[in-house]
Amino acid sequence: MPDASPIKWHLGHTTWFFETIVLIPHYAGYLKFSAEFSYLFNSYYESLGPRQPRPQRGLITRPSLSEVMAYRAHVTSAMKYWMEQSNAFEKIVDLIALGIHHEQQHQELMVTDALHLFSCHPFLPGSHLNVSIAPGPETLDTTPKWIQFEAGLSEFGHALERQFEFAFDNEQPRHKRWLDAFEISSQLVTQGEFLAFIRDGGYQNASLWLSEGWSWVNQTGATAPSYWVPANSPLNPREDWHVYGVHGLQKLILNEPVSHLNFFEADAFAQWADARLPTEFEWEHAFGHSEMCQMQGSVWQWTRSAYEPYPGFQANTGAIREYNGKFMVGQQVLRGSSWATPKGHARKTYRNFFPPPARWQITGLRLAKDYK
């Protein structure tokens, strides 16, 4: 898939980020590992020179995995040595924190990209990923509730008040917004609920879908979330839907949050359920309320909010200016985090974003409503 990258590339790229953003500009004694790697492992930084196009990353047979691991060891050693030797790094602690958060983002991408690659194999081979992380989204045995919030003026976004606190530029600045009264579900939508949508003809009912979403359904012939395999099909000769994941092909777990939906599917489900997606601000406002469940660590949650700059948004400066701001059109915000997100990475104000048709991430939804 043109949107995914090989594992070897992720390993090289996150190290390249440290080398290019931290070591080369700030550590005078640093010896660059290889000029060629600067090209191979640049992702999308126009200001940092030409790069290998993503869809062709899979063609690179060299460097070998062991060369990439040597590159990683070289850069890690240099970082350690430099940080032990002087205090110079303290001036750029934000950059180092960014490098760490960047690597955490790629840790999740390695899981989702590898899962996607395996899913392309004609026989969906059993178990592949030796994941020491939590095995999937949290399930609940409780009934979801509608949690009400009153209208009012509130603050959103991150203020970066404490020392060594980290937030991406796209979460800033902290700013005021008015919210009308709303209700939001205490739980995520489950596989069982989504199965009901499918069985009720959700994928055949144009009136539930956004126009672009309906085009997507017709072009792709989609009839279920990504990785769901229908009953009585070549890959699943059994009598019920199965779903492919890190543990291979398995039965649906009806009370597990549904995952691998795109924005169109999430929005159509909400229409069908006579509800809507929450805005990213409603989600953030509800965060921390005692009755809200599965806010983090299960699946990323599509919101009805386009990914736009906050009022007063200032992009980072220098090369990392390109980190977030330049993607602020044509994408939708996701909130929360998933079972594959490294612990401690996400937070209440965290904004993830993907294009509306993207399905290969761990993405589900939670319902909301106007409160009258």
Next chain:
Amino acid sequence: MPDASPIKWHLGHTTWFFETIVLIPHYAGYLKFSAEFSYLFNSYYESLGPRQPRPQRGLITRPSLSEVMAYRAHVTSAMKYWMEQSNAFEKIVDLIALGIHHEQQHQELMVTDALHLFSCHPFLPGSHLNVSIAPGPETLDTTPKWIQFEAGLSEFGHALERQFEFAFDNEQPRHKRWLDAFEISSQLVTQGEFLAFIRDGGYQNASLWLSEGWSWVNQTGATAPSYWVPANSPLNPREDWHVYGVHGLQKLILNEPVSHLNFFEADAFAQWADARLPTEFEWEHAFGHSEMCQMQGSVWQWTRSAYEPYPGFQANTGAIREYNGKFMVGQQVLRGSSWATPKGHARKTYRNFFPPPARWQITGLRLAKDYK
């Protein structure tokens, strides 16, 4: 171009709208003109049956223009007869108003689609459009000013308070929003200012562009707004840029608002000018201020706002439910109106919308800034 339609189609489609939305469901005695026209002139209404795909509309050689005009006369007569005969139409006065506003929207599209068709001719023939409407955007001899607005809570959108007042569903309901303090330019960006952007290498400078915008520049090789023709080129052997329009190929008019930009170009210009696009709410808030010029009747103005449902948005019901709501993803809002917009059609709260790469509409921009 796949996004444009032939004139004959517009003429048939606007009549089809009246026939299908007003006459057939509400006037019992109405005799349908032709079953085939229902197919040919449906634009995108899934609930109203199958339709001719837009890119193939140009292939329809039948019905002839005279048949389409007969269709129009038939429907107009039926409307007149029905409205003179009884008061039944009063119950659906909103639908009739919608039909009229719909036709007004297509009046503008006929201008922009015809201009696009002529622009594809290899010799850009001189004058084509016998336009009785204003000949182009208003020019100003004054210097633009930054107009300041304080932070605060305000109301936006249309409340539909008076009888017979009309507004589209996407402008409703009236609702509160907080705006931070901002400045907005009293005038539109001109051709002369945009020429300075071009000469300063604007189309070659990746750092000014959104990521999707930069891809668009590289894929299309764009170096100027649509219809601008460089000097010393086959179509323009003269020594300065020319621009193609309803009056043929002409010199730039440096104080005329620049037009036929897409969202990417508008956003890149704003970056270059050390400013930004206004949000649609900043634009609406500034509307009516005595110093604001060229708010309507010149060019549609790209905003930094994605086209999203307002809080509490309720789509129309029935077939016209599909009029606006289903397009609310992946598009940007434009405010104001253009010299080709029929008089009385637009208003302060009017929301036009197009995908970010669209250039064949009469679209320009106005700058804004945070006010500190």
Next chain:
Amino acid sequence: MPDASPIKWHLGHTTWFFETIVLIPHYAGYLKFSAEFSYLFNSYYESLGPRQPRPQRGLITRPSLSEVMAYRAHVTSAMKYWMEQSNAFEKIVDLIALGIHHEQQHQELMVTDALHLFSCHPFLPGSHLNVSIAPGPETLDTTPKWIQFEAGLSEFGHALERQFEFAFDNEQPRHKRWLDAFEISSQLVTQGEFLAFIRDGGYQNASLWLSEGWSWVNQTGATAPSYWVPANSPLNPREDWHVYGVHGLQKLILNEPVSHLNFFEADAFAQWADARLPTEFEWEHAFGHSEMCQMQGSVWQWTRSAYEPYPGFQANTGAIREYNGKFMVGQQVLRGSSWATPKGHARKTYRNFFPPPARWQITGLRLAKDYK
């Protein structure tokens, strides 16, 4: 369709050919009608300057039909005047003959291109073409016979022996070939026979098809010749196959030659019939035999011969060098002529050619076999 051109273009192009090939280089007093027309009406002559790409020919709204007709009158007058005035034209009588044969070729293309355009209309409107030419291929009530020919050395191609005789360069020179003994059918394959192929699952049986042909079947979903409309379908609610043609949608005529096949379909049918297509030399060798029927004036007949230069082939010189030779790769030869071919245009040695997937010409087949 990218391969077809509007009628107006054909009318202008055949006149352009006379102007550019005959008048401008050979008649000193000739006044060119319009510099722009040289661009608009060039088809594919690289040596004669740039040209309008074929797929965009339909976008040219100007010149109008009356301007094109004026162009035709201008060139015809100039030709007449020049030929009456002096004998100079006698030196280039071959070029004039080429211009006439070229126009005859476009007369047939106007029929097939217009038919294709009408076939794209969503309702296949009834009768369009006011054809004064024969209404379709000749039908026969006789049973086809296998006609045998012995092995031997023969001559093929045109020798241009008599004064004022005309043949294209691709039919020359006359040359020797050895043919093994073969049998060839006295008649063309009929609609009835092709219907049997369809009913026997011909379009579902990979073993009958060339590899490229099978890909074509799978990509297009073809299940019948072009313009055949299955029973019980939206356009044909009747209980039997119909076929669309110059007289509108009609029942199959079972003993009429099948038409609008591409090379893949012709070859697959022959496989199914336990036979093969004749080579173009077998066809030419059989021409004139008293028992051979429907050799001309019915449908063009696909042969098993790729379109290659004859031994000793010399292309014309000058601009008309590009007439035939540069297409001699990737195409198959068709022999005979069709009901839409102008009388007197074709001959025994005539070589028509189209790419294997082309279906919009009047193309059918005749079977052959090795004779043992």
Next chain:
Amino acid sequence: MPDASPIKWHLGHTTWFFETIVLIPHYAGYLKFSAEFSYLFNSYYESLGPRQPRPQRGLITRPSLSEVMAYRAHVTSAMKYWMEQSNAFEKIVDLIALGIHHEQQHQELMVTDALHLFSCHPFLPGSHLNVSIAPGPETLDTTPKWIQFEAGLSEFGHALERQFEFAFDNEQPRHKRWLDAFEISSQLVTQGEFLAFIRDGGYQNASLWLSEGWSWVNQTGATAPSYWVPANSPLNPREDWHVYGVHGLQKLILNEPVSHLNFFEADAFAQWADARLPTEFEWEHAFGHSEMCQMQGSVWQWTRSAYEPYPGFQANTGAIREYNGKFMVGQQVLRGSSWATPKGHARKTYRNFFPPPARWQITGLRLAKDYK
């Protein structure tokens, strides 16, 4: 590249061929290695069930190389055991020979596919292929001569007269053809000669090219054979053309046969040289003449002959019916063999074939002329 396959796939596929064509149908005691491999390693045999599409072969991460090698060992053991144990194999010695020749064809493809994969690497890494085969085409220090052949009737193709002799079905039957008198060059066209073509503007001169070839030049921007790297370019900062090959990037060798041309380039070069390509029959007729050099073991030689069935051609029966016959349209014949062809694989009557635009094979040319 969609036309190339990974090495692992070639290794599996050639073994699959033996298993599927020889062992399963003919050796009753054979135990199939894996049902899944039948799918993964089928190339294009419609009659042998579904298969992995070629462009997606690179996505298969499983089976691993060691599993594929185990598969090879399993099948080789079974073949040995069976052939030692009984004489049953003698009845299908032709099939076994076909399996061996099939594997030899893939040996050459592994060289050309690997070279192509390495050529996609952004830095053209030095030396990759540990080739024990001859290092490249033979060079000659002699001047090429025109060798003349008289007109006459001759025989072509393979007669399969001796026991255990092998030839593909596409080389049969032996049959008569008339050849006009011709001249053919004693040597292959060299890199030096091709460089002269480039320097004379060959890639910019439409009149030298077939129509499809000129489209190819314009679409691809080609300016030299595949793997040639221009001087003063990012990958070749030196002052002369270099060429990439199994030994990395190297200077041109002016008297070495030019390679990695497609049919269009070969034909255009011949036009430029005031000659033409030989037909495949002229080539075969000249084979064995004492003065003809570089007929085999250097580069495959494009001919002017489309790949067509010989008179009386009978495809193999059963699954191997699909081996050759179904490709007999839209391709050109190449004669000879290359430095990467396994010794003993090719012969005088051998017919290789590729589509006209293919360049990743080891393909060059030899000139011919009519002899008058």
